Amino acid sequence: MTVPSTSQRLAVNRFVLDETECHIAVDQVLACASGTADRLIACCPARVYSRAPDGTLAIEYAACLECGACLAVADPGTLEWHYPRGGFGVHFREG
Numbered sequence: 001m002t003v004p005s006t007s008q009r010l011a012v013n014r015f016v017l018d019e020t021e022c023h024i025a026v027d028q029v030l031a032c033a034s035g036t037a038d039r040l041i042a043c044c045p046a047r048v049y050s051r052a053p054d055g056t057l058a059i060e061y062a063a064c065l066e067c068g069a070c071l072a073v074a075d076p077g078t079l080e081w082h083y084p085r086g087g088f089g090v091h092f093r094e095g
């Protein structure tokens with residue numbers, strides 16, 4: 001029996017996008033000035049955060065795995081994060 005890789009396991013997850021409410025909000029100015037933006041980009045396993053061409057922080061919240069790592073690296077006041085509303089967000093199918 002072969003053991004699936006992490007990427008293979010993550011690929012079977014299902015994401016239900018809440019198009020009316022984003023569960024992540026970042027203070028762009030404070031996050032970029034404090035270094036939080038770089039830490040968010042580095043820590044997120046789902047690559048939710050990236051640097052946009054204009055230098056701001058881009059947020060692809062639909063891919064969030066709800067692991068909470070970003071909360072651990074963000075300076076106070078730079079990030080607001082809460083779980084998506086019931087029925088939305090990631091639905092893990094394995095593990």
Ligand code: SF4
Nearest residue numbers: 044064065067068070
């Ligand atoms: S909770 Fe995890 S997956 Fe979601 S944005 Fe934060 S670090 Fe990325």
